[in-house]
Amino acid sequence: MNAPGGPGLSPTWASSDKDIVGTALGPSRVWYTLGHGILDEVYWPSCSTPQIRDLGFIVAGDGFWSEVKRESHYELTTPAPDVPLPKIVHQHERYRLELEVLADPLRDVVLLRYRLEGKGLKLYALLAPHLEGSGHDNTAQVTPQGLAAMKGGTALMLAADCGFTRASAGYVGSSDGWRDFHDHGAMTWQYDCAPNGNVALMGELAGNAGVLALGLANTVEGAQTLALSSLACGFEAARAPFVEGWQRWAGHLKCEGLEPSLQQAVRRAAMVLKTHNDRDFPGAMVASLSVPWGDTRDDPGGYHLVWPRDAVESGFAMLACEHHDEARAMLAYLIATQQPDGHWLQNFYTDGRPYWGGVQLDEAALPVLLAARLDEYGELGDLRPQATTMARRALRFVARTGPFSPQDRWEENAGINPFTLGVAIAALVAGAAHGFLEKADATHALSLADDWNARIESWVYARDTELDRTHGTRGHYVRIAPPGQTAQDGEVALRNRGRERVSAQNLLGLEYLYLARLGLRAADDPRIRDTTRLIDAELRVDLPAGPYYRRYNEDGYGEHEDGSAFDGTGVGRAWPLLSGERGHQALLAGEDPQPYLAAMLASASEGGMLPEQVWDTTPIPERGLNPGRPSGSAMPLVWAHAELIKLVAAIHRGQPVERLRAVVDRYRTPRVPAVTHWREQAPCRTVNRSGVLLVEAASPFVLHLGRDGWKHVDDHVSEPLGFGLHGVRLDVAKLGAQRTLEFTRRFLGERGWEGRDWPLLLLPLATSGGND
Structure with a gap:
């Protein structure tokens, strides 16, 4: 049954307040960010394209429920400062939740190992797809293998090694899992699909300890294959080469x-700089794996450019x-x-x-x-x-x-x-x-x-x-x-x-x-x-x-x-x-x-x-x-x-x-320039009487030059200069002017006369302070 309430609220991104960012140094093409103790945006197949808003958790049971990211009582550690493998421990009076996140070095998969301690409690995963960099027009679907989403030529699959007892797909703000808990204090909805909207998925995990795998591919089948194969190999099989790859680089x-x-x-x-490097385009480094004020806006570019x-x-x-x-x-x-x-x-x-x-x-x-x-x-x-x-x-x-x-x-x-x-x-x-x-x-x-x-x-x-x-x-x-x-x-x-x-x-x-x-x-x-x-x-x-x-x-x-x-x-x-x-x-x-x-x-x-x-x-x-x-x-x-x-x-x-x-x-010592370069985008107002004036332009021109109020007018044809520029070089002392020079230009071609005069005041001596 399809969920009601589509297409959902206007989408936003996660908070830009990140705890840590990471990626694997290998063929894998996924980047992950964590904020407020949960998984935030995950990027694939480049670090320019986020594919989810976040993957968080609700802990519930016995008439109690708590969204983990809103509690914000946690500690974060890594094996070393240059190894972005975060271990997060959330502490609550009713529970202790331990999370560990990494990217499978061989596959486009983010692995999340979890352990919940708390009497009579269950753990629910909440996933907000934002495929192809947008929360619009996503489709969420519950499948026998896990929680899936697709849009255009992009798909994801969230699978659990212990499986999900039950799951639901919905629209954000009306039929999503968080709204279910908010309204009913428990999971009561089980919708199979939420097509073409701002969607969310929720699944009740069958066990309170295990591993989640978020796979990304061009098809649901491909994402499923990646996620399940990564789970089959196990978290430790990915952890060892992940750490080794970073240690080798940091060495x-x-x-x-x-x-x-x-x-x-x-x-x-x-490590942060290296994490922001792309895999398919070596040397490409984005400015930040975040969207400034992302939790208030739908910005498709953010800083991940x-x-x-x-x-x-x-x-x-x-x-x-x-x-x-x-x-x-x-x-x-x-x-x-x-x-x-x-x-x-x-x-x-x-x-x-x-x-x-x-x-x-x-x-x-x-x-x-x-x-x-x-x-x-x-x-x-x-x-x-x-x-x-x-x-x-x-x-x-x-x-x-x-x-x-x-x-x-x-x-x-x-x-x-x-x-x-x-x-x-x-x-x-x-x-x-x-x-x-x-x-x-x-x-x-x-x-x-x-x-x-x-x-x-x-x-x-x-x-x-x-x-x-x-x-x-x-x-x-x-x-x-x-x-x-x-x-x-x-x-x-x-x-x-x-x-x-x-x-x-x-x-x-x-x-x-x-x-x-x-x-x-x-x-x-x-x-x-x-x-x-x-x-x-x-x-x-x-x-x-x-x-x-x-x-x-x-x-x-x-x-x-x-x-x-x-x-x-x-x-x-x-x-x-x-x-x-x-x-x-x-x-x-x-x-x-x-x-x-x-x-x-x-x-x-x-x-x-x-x-x-x-x-x-x-x-x-x-x-x-x-x-x-x-x-x-x-x-x-x-x-x-x-x-x-x-x-x-x-x-x-x-x-x-x-x-x-x-x-x-x-420039160790002040240097008096041999030439004053005049150009329209930054014209000087004065020129040294004993200096050289070079009037420059991007195309050929004739300089119509006057002295002391347009006296003694003559024309000078520009010559090619470096960088494809054209210019007229004038030895100011030889021009015979007493107080001012003034000129206008006639460009060869359709532009013709520029339609304005340019005055310059003569200074008595060359100075190191520059011309106005």
């Missing part, structure tokens, strides 16, 4: 010389552990997923299919830095030819698009920001220094990098603002300068605050820290010191476990004041990741980085998972929000785990793993 991690608890934290963080930025940050962490093979695999994957014009998609499934369509300049530059660091270690090997091709395409994109980026690293605003700009400059230098570029492009790359580096402050540094006057600083780096404007006079629309507009000069962030981290600015540069003073005053949140930082003032990405979930607006909370970035700066500036490292470690879950954000204000116990503990944002966040590893390595070695010798050597 190559290099984190000696650390005190034991810190070494354990690094090994656990490395590849973000090139997050991936490369993790690649550097693997290099810090001397796991060079992992970094090489990632570089090969990035080479394969690069777009024809040289950039990478904002994010994508592990097979390369696009998800969001944004473009971020840092995501084009970072893979070049990873290739250069591998080369610096002598580990590029046979990847060099392909890495060279990749770098040429990526740097062509960077050179033609920058310093402007359509999106910043928080994916909210277009403009110029210190993080993206710093990464782009470092990549241009690295491309030339490591032989990735042909001679003409290498020359242009270095010239462009020098110019951008000298002009950083003209774009993203504000002076003598209200913030400065309040805190006694002379100026500061801002989070971002909007398109066509500067830090001093621009306005920024806040995406998560209803597009509210704020002055760019009042918008602080930690992006500037990468200028010192990469070696573009000294850590004790007065401008760096002043900005650090401001972020410590405005963005720092001191909690009992230590200092944490918000992304920027006026951030809206986080829970609301009342603790309700982020729903497009909210209040930005504190990020442990940013404690790591501040810790790097402390190290470089000769301060103690340990408080920042301690704060990161203290934010971890029971199983050592680091969250994207922590709750940073008054506790709201009814919502599970406590200061310094994970909020409803993503957990684990791969980038945070990578930052932890890199901070530990930097403390141990004395410098950040991202630093390249070529970049540090080039």
Whole structure:
């Protein structure tokens, strides 16, 4: 008989508050997550595609029933920090439930061993299928072999070695097992099927100790075969190779010389990174096996997608552990997923299919830095030819698009920001220094990098603002300068605050820290010191476990004041990741980085998972929000785990793993650029009277040039430059202008005259501070 009440409530995912995540290192293609002491999302056949919301339990008998995940009194242990085989013990006054979870290394099966102790009690398994990444249009069915679900070309089977005494399929919110217990205090329904809806399955286990097998395949028959064959071999037969596989992998991690608890934290963080790697597409690493605020929304993408930025940050962490093979695999994957014009998609499934369509300049530059660091270690090997091709395409994109980026690293605003700009400059230098570029492009790359580096402050540094006057600083780096404007006079629309507009000069962030981290600015540069003073005053949140930082003032990405979930607006909370970035700066500036490292470690879950954000204000116990503990944002966040590893390595070695010798050597002392590169997306307002001005564009043009108010007008035809650009090179001193230059351009082809004039004020002498 079919269950009533279809198609059920609107589906949601499990909480993003994960205890631990895991997978097997073998042919198996399943990834599991645990939260609140039960099995949450299981991913198959890639770590981009969740197939269930959760698999939990009800304990019942003698007029009593308890849903295990709502009790939340449990302990979690693993055999070792780098072996994700969780053992969970739930303690209740009426029962003790022990669970142990792993992935069968040989099959697409998650195994769950259970043992219930409690007089007169029975155990009921509750399964919520969300096949093909969605809770819509699933069909649940009770079969003689177990609990099945199917949708399109995907199916699952939950089988028990002791079998089910009885079972039922239903629709969430009306005829599911939890609703049955809620309404009747016992299992009273036994529906055979619930087609095409948001469905759930429940089965009364025939024994209080045994093993469950969740098999996934393209057909119910295939899922059943996998689950039953895994049960036939037994839990221990899977456990031994599971542990051995992780121990063998972890044996190559290099984190000696650390005190034991810190070494354990690094090994656990490395395990988290490895768990987020795909099986069919080696080197593909998703950002998190979670859906932020998943228990309140139906988000098909979540964070289980590849973000090139997050991936490369993790690649550097693997290099810090001397796991060079992992970094090489990632570089090969990035080479394969690069777009024809040289950039990478904002994010994508592990097979390369696009998800969001944004473009971020840092995501084009970072893979070049990873290739250069591998080369610096002598580990590029046979990847060099392909890495060279990749770098040429990526740097062509960077050179033609920058310093402007359509999106910043928080994916909210277009403009110029210190993080993206710093990464782009470092990549241009690295491309030339490591032989990735042909001679003409290498020359242009270095010239462009020098110019951008000298002009950083003209774009993203504000002076003598209200913030400065309040805190006694002379100026500061801002989070971002909007398109066509500067830090001093621009306005920024806040995406998560209803597009509210704020002055760019009042918008602080930690992006500037990468200028010192990469070696573009000294850590004790007065401008760096002043900005650090401001972020410590405005963005720092001191909690009992230590200092944490918000992304920027006026951030809206986080829970609301009342603790309700982020729903497009909210209040930005504190990020442990940013404690790591501040810790790097402390190290470089000769301060103690340990408080920042301690704060990161203290934010971890029971199983050592680091969250994207922590709750940073008054506790709201009814919502599970406590200061310094994970909020409803993503957990684990791969980038945070990578930052932890890199901070530990930097403390141990004395410098950040991202630093390249070529970049540090080039900008060890202030460098006056030989050429000022003028381009429409970031035009300069002044030029040195004794310098060289290079007016650039992506296509050929004629420069219509005037002096001192359009006197002495002449035309200059552009010539080919590096990276396929075109430009007119002008020796300013020879132009005969006294005060100003002005020009407009006529492009060859359909565009014709651009329809506006561009004025430049002549400065008397070349300076190292850059042009406005």
